[in-house]
Amino acid sequence: MDPEKEKERKRLIALTSLNLLNTPKEERFEIITRLASKIFAVPVAGISLVDAQKVWFKSIQGLDHLTEDRSTSFSNAVVLKEEMVIIEDTLQNEEFKSNPYVTDGPKIRFFAGVPIRASDLSVVGSLFLADRLPRKFSDLEVSTLKDLSTWVDVEFLRSSLTYQISLEQKKIQEELVSKNRELAEEKAMDDAMLANIGDGVVGINDRGEIIFTNQQVEYMTGLKQDELIGKPIWYSIKMFDKDDKEVSVNERPIRNALFLKKKIESTNYFFVRRDGSKFPVSITATPVIVFDRVIGGVDVFRDITKEKEIDRMKTEFISLASHQLRTPLSAMKWFCEILLDRDAGDLNKEQEELLTNIYQSNERMIQLVNTLLNISRIESGRIIIDPKPTDLRKLLDEVILEVRPRFDKKKQHLAISIHKNLPLVNIDPRLIRHVYMNLLTNAIKYTPDGGEIVIIISVKNGEVVSQVSDSGYGIPRRQHEQVFKKFFRAENVIKIETEGTGLGLYLTKAIVESSGGRIWFESDEGKGTTFWFAVPLSGSVQKEGEVTIDI
Template sequence: MSEGKSERQGRFGTKLNGAWHQNSLKKRIMVLTAFCVAFSTLAVGALSYTRIKSEALELAEVKLASEAHLLSERFSLDYHLIASDLETVAKTPPIQGLIRSLRNGGIDPDDGSTDTLWRSRLATIFQAVLSGRPDYFQFRYIGIDDAGRELVRIDRTRNGFSSVTGEALQQKRLEPYFKLAAEAPAGKVLFSKVTYNREHGQADGTGTPTLRGLYPIDDIDGNRFGFLAINVNYEKMLQSTFQDINPNRRTYVVNGGGDFMEHSGTVKQAFYRLEIRDAFTRAVPPIVQQVLQSETPEGLFFSEDRVAYFVREAGNFSQESASLGVIVEVPSAEFHATATKTRNEFLAAGFLVVLISTIVAVVAARSFMQPLADLSNAVRSSGSDELLSALPVERADEVGELAAAIRNRNIELVESRARFSAIVNNVVDGLILIDAYGRIEQFNPSCEKMFGYAQDEIIGQNVTLLMQGKDAENHGSYLERYRKGEGGHILGATRELEAIDKSGRVFPIELAISAVAADGETKFSGVIRDISQRKEVERMRKEFVSTVSHELRTPLTSIRGSLTLIDTMAPKDLPPKIGKLIGMARKNTERLILLVNDILDFEKLRAHKTQFALERVDLNEEMRKAADLNQGYADDAHISLVLDLNPQAVLVEVDPEKVQQVLANLISNAVKYSRPSGRVTLRTGLSGDQARIEVEDRGEGIPDNFRKLIFEPFSQADGSVTRKKGGTGLGLNISKELVEGMKGRIGFDSLEGYGTTFWVEFPRLAAEGPEQISLAPLFRPGRLKGLHLEDDRDFHVILQSGMDSNLDLMHARTIAEARDLLKKYQFDIVILDRLIADGDGLDLINSIPDPEATKIIVITAVDENVNHIHVDETLIKSKTPPGVFVERFSKVVEEVLARKGLDRKLA
């Protein structure tokens, strides 16, 4: 075995060494460190890069937006200059002077100026404005009358300025801008759509893109007279603005009508060209298309490889041509240049940090892990049963703590192995270990003593050597099924079987088998106990029970019957001494019968042979019956039995006889341990879906140290008290088994010095009405039903025993109880005692449903003859011996049987 042990240790050490080199903790620490550094660097770098990139893009956007806003303001200035010129000229005197002179026969009534003079003065003003604005090429004053005839007109020509007069003045009613100006609000500057210049209703052939600034003119009364119109060379105006600013980026200017002009800082000025929406000469750039399709007044726009910022400046003008927007465009690479540079710098820095951290991790791991490697070598080099030495426990770090923990655990394991060996070698039960093929590997001294084999001669043998018969034959196939994964149902269970020792002796054993895993293999451990003595005790117990049943119970039953008849039939003048002896004999016979019955019941319950005949019963009736049956015992002990019954039926499904047996045990215990002249309360109740009965006494209570044992067999709280009171110590154990067999539960509540309440609960049944309550527990088929109103329990028992074979006689101790019974049942015979605690027994006759059909007999202690129309017979206790009572009532029963036509005879 030592060689196998060394071999296993060698394999184990090789595995550890290979694992160390293949996936060592040092490598893991290095990888983990590098990963943590890389992850941290990437996480921080990504977060920083994202933040810086966002800020860089925001700065780039702000820069583009600033340029776009600056250009937009400059372009919008041209529109404001046009508006300013129109408003200024509109306020000059010739505007209104011309109106006055034309409406007064050509003479201004204010100063006598003629319309020709006013036209001349206004032409001079127009020429002055044109001379200061190179982009303007025409200034006109157009009237509403005469189909929109031009009143004053100055044109810019190659040679200077030309004033148009007379018939050369044109009518402009059909031009789109005429209607715009004629309907515009007073004092509002308007701009027409950009078109090529038109003369006499058609394009003049010069191809001049023209923007017209318009200003409505009203007379002094507010009536529309005409409007001022400045024709601006739109292309020249935009070109001059671009020339003034000369932006170094590609820039587009776009108006609301879709006209645009492009400027690039890398081309010559001649590249400028205006594109009019209705006459595009080239493809519209993608950025311009996006702007034209968007309604946003300002923002970034992206194309495939370029980024642009657009801003629109409409000023106070609502016309599309005056809604001028500026687009400043840059390449995407330039826009993202700062962010890209930042990313590259972060990647380079992160790579350097990861590289340096990995180098540091490798060096640190080598330094930190070397002590662990030394510790591992020290552990691997020691045997499993040896105390570890040469461990670096003196180190003041975690390695030292680990070494100390390993040393302490090694000491514990060695000591534990020693203790285990001591336990295995000295345990009373036999311990055996076999492999998956049934070969014995361990065999403790108890097994040696039990089977007669020494360890040396049994180790390595098949375990079937210790088995008998079919157990030995089937063992090999069972192990084979288990190896295939098909067996194992007996594992963990305790079985009884026969074994055979070295001498060939067959003896019974108790065996518990468990599967264990050792060295990667499945093995089976068995705990063996020799149960020869226990089997012998069981055999003796069974013989004793059989003897008690056949040799004791039958004679005792006969003796009890004889004593009961003697007591019943004895003459009245029997000497007191003989009567006392007969009573003592009866009581002692009852005690012996109780002992025998308890022993037999206990044995039957222990063997699970008790059968229950479940019926639907009212626990109120069962409690009354129990009180009647146990009243004599209570009277002898001077204890009162008090009923506290639930006002409604307490219905359960139980075995009535077993319930009476349980109640008899509980009532006898309560009476036995009550104080002298005390009382025992019998109570029924309902609690949710549970029906409950309680037996309450006012005795000394149950000691705390005995409460856990109270339902154990042969348990008694105080031996001295028990000897005085009597009892077997089996009653409560039998009661518990009976209650649980009927699906109920039993318990108790006790306060030492104040008394005890034993309670029993059964599942409650739903009430079905008083008429549907089963009579089986009270009356048997084919027998007469009788009611006996009597507060003397003994007298009722004597009378009932004489009528047992023909009459079921129910006992009521009070008139109230008797009335309740009369409401439920129809009785054939009613026996009344006159002197009852709660009144005169004769009062009960009024509660009998059919007194004519009921045999009514009155028994009285007073020497009188009762005269009542429904009373059939009167018997006086003092003049009638007990034997005569039985004989007389037997005749009464025969009379009623004959009257009812029942062929019955006295037993």
């Protein structure tokens, strides 16, 4: 584009941004032109705005017209030259002596105009003086006119800013209306979703005060929304654990979710209805985090009475089926042992191999049946917990002795560190032995040949903490939440190790928690896994059940 045309284009944009073209008179400009007329003793003083075709007079003294053609305007010369223009006698000036404003009409003989600039310094018009007589214009008058033009510049800048602010306000207002409409639509959708979702939903602020609930909360608990809003969730919706003990504020899943800044799921709690009756719930407590600050949380819960009943029926069925399977499996084992011991006659090599495969498969079936029976006994609350003062060092040594051949076969290195003054702990050694056995056999199974396994037993914060670390395949992070679920096996080890039921860790967790302890882990795929389980130094609580677990 031609540089002059581009310059003119930008000048006209700056002029438009003032929002002064073809607008009514304003006293702030009238004051300036009246003052100019008096100071310089001239009949004509004005403020002009020069657009593409016309010159507009924002204020003018001594003339009654509001516009003129740009091509014949004195102000156009100021704009084109971008500097002060002084013509002391127009009849002696070659450019203007034939101008219609000189020869006709006002018959201007003297003109002085100073540029008026927009905020980008484009010349958009002039502050000018005119007289019907020729006159000299002194240096002092030049300086005074320039000073007055600064005043006009300031007023123009103010107009520009005011116009820009009004545009921004209009834009913000439009955006606000649009956002409010979007929010209203989203709220309507959210309200409809909350109203129709089958789960109870309770939202709280960072102080634990309830800020919203949905209809299902009232349906499940009998507590109305207006009874709950603004009140602490800890005291408004009562919660009990599986041992029928009221859950304290610090033990509630939503409290821990806010504190730990992570989602917590649980199916081990009961809510209380208005009439005092309890029902089991599946809870998902999620913190709401904005810029790394917890601003509240959401409790989503579901009545799992039917699921619990189905689980109970499944447990009973599994228990019954497992009992029924034990007899024929035990008989098969006995018959295989008789045949392999050649008590029924000699075997050739092929017969021996077939019987060995049958025997090994039968052993795996017996192990699976025992595991299923153990799970059903724990889930039904029939397990006996018989705590005794136990030397965990000695108990661990017994387990290591049993699994030592597996270590040696894979040439794995075992490192052990046990608290120097480890006290006797009142636990059920049969149960805790199973926990050590499961964690160690898993570590051996999922650690490659030549890898390292570390066992540490320490005393911390009133607990005896046992740690089993391996340098194996690790567990994919996306599957961490499933580790303690029934039948779970990590996708990366299924391809490598085909054997396994996915019940070992589920049973281990159930045993630890039944013993009054807790279990957790950390794992990175390709780097290994560490499991910890902790039991209180004070020991486990004795439980008068019906059966023990089968190891």
